[in-house]
Amino acid sequence: MSLFQLFDFSIFPSLAFLFGVAAQFRAMDGTSFLQKLVGNLENRVGILYAVFLITAFFSPFILNDVVIIILTPVVVRYARQFHVDAAPLLVAEITMTNVASSLTPLGNPQNILLWTSSGATFAQFVSGTWLLVLVSAIVAAAALYPLSRRLGGAREIPSSVGSVAPAVYLVMVAVAILVSDLVGIPTYISLGVGFLIGFAFTFRRSKKLLTAFDLKSLLTLYFFVGSVAVVSFLLRPDLVPYVLPVALGHQPYSAAFLGIVSNFISNVPATQLVLSISRVTPAVASETAVSAGLAGNLTPLASFANILALQIARRGGVSIKRTIALQFVVGLLCFVPAFF
Secondary structure, eight states, X not given: OOHHHHOOTTHHHHHHHXXXXXXXXXXXXXXXXXXXXXXXXXXXHOHHHHHHHHHHHHTXXXXXXXXXXXXXXXXXXXXXXXXXXXXXXHHHHHHXXXXXXXXXXXXXXXXXXXXXXXXXXXXXXXHHHHHHHHHHHHHHHHHHHHHHHHTOSOOOOOOOOXXXXXXXXHHHHHHHHHHHHHTTOOHHHHHHHHHHHTHHHHTTOHHHHHHHSOHHHHHXXXXXXXXXXXXXXXTHHHHHHHHHHHHTTOTTHHHHHHHHHHHHHOHHHHHHHHHHHOOOOHHHHHHHHHHHHHHTTSSGGGOHHHHHHHHHHHHTTOOOHHHHHHHHHHHHHHHGGGGO
């Protein structure tokens, strides 16, 4: 079997359009919109669970990296302004962006790879992820509770004025993808439609859209996905005994394999490694998405979103050692549902 038969090249336009959807969200001032939500929720549930809920709600619909880029400066600014420990807030953000982004094909790049390879519908994908994601989110909420108590009550932070257009856009994208699934339109086309819908909101902001598009990260993903596919093809006979059980969905081996490998080469390349050996069924695609997503909570290397959050925090003058230690403990607890 040739490399061209093993590798699904529609992954590349799918990833590009997914990044395009995220760029549209940012170009229509998604930053102000999320900041407004942080301010409103902080007064009701406290800052930690405000970050938790916002991350949980938006990560399934836009790239988790985008959520991290928008929210982390808000978290760092809050911690410095009110002289509170930033580590619990960063852990809440990182944990839920990895957990919640595992729910849908739109939440992170590895899910797009799995969705495209398996041929699953949007509904099939979510039906296989929602329960494990829900259990992991409940575990995370419980694990973070003692940390939330240390942060104190509401502090009446100001909420910036933001348009609801970003939320309306995400709803329209989700509807477009669901309708496309029902009529059997390929993934990359439905994502392309979702991207084009954004121009209804950003047609006068072309320069801002170009700035918001994270071309560097997209090209980095292309490199990771392509290089892992080539290496996997060349080493296929040696890798098959170790990787094939994952592609077949054998548990608990599958979760353990993805947990270990993701923390050496990150969860996107780990997912591509599996797909370079064998196509997966829709059920296994969902299972693998959860395992790879939850594995991203263990160490900074396991997910690109983690690296971004820690870099932004460190540039903001926050020590990240405590965050890394807390993240490992909370992440380990949240990873347990992946074995079931």
